[in-house]
Amino acid sequence: QVQLVESGGGLVQAGASLRLSCATSGRTFSTYAMGWFRQAPGKEREIVAAISASGRNTYYPDSVKGRFTISRDNAKNTLYLQMNSLKPEDTAVYRCAATASWRSDSVFTRTVDFGSWGQGTQVTVSS
Secondary structure, eight states, X not given: OOOEEEEOOEEEETTOOEEEEEEEOSSOGGGEXXXXXXXXXXXXXXXXXXXXXXXXXXXXOTTTTTTEEEEEXXXXXXXXXXXXXXXXXGOEEEEEEEEEOSSTTOOOOSXXXXXXXXXXXXXXXXX
16 A cells, blocks of 8 residues: 655635645555545545546546646655635545556545545634
8 A cells, every 4th residue: 555644734714725745655656546535523524636547637526626626746756736715614634545546547536445545634724
């Protein structure tokens, strides 16, 4: 399994931006499809973005579409989540996740699809 470490969370005001990073171990990052999930207190974990191993395909739920952008740098073994126009309802612990994918253009969106998870980084958006 790949090791994942998130960074970049923090406390910001509504309308601000943050960029989360997910550093990964190993030299096979380019063979993993990746995702960003979040979980707020009392709520279920939900996906906020996903990207294929190739980087060519992405997925966003309607709640973040147009505000969040997922990207990856396979040379740096790093996944990113650019979050713009943040809202108080975006407050949550954000975790990155990885799944080995032999289909380089496949995107995965379910929690059960992912076998490796980071510890998470807190994002708090004040109104």
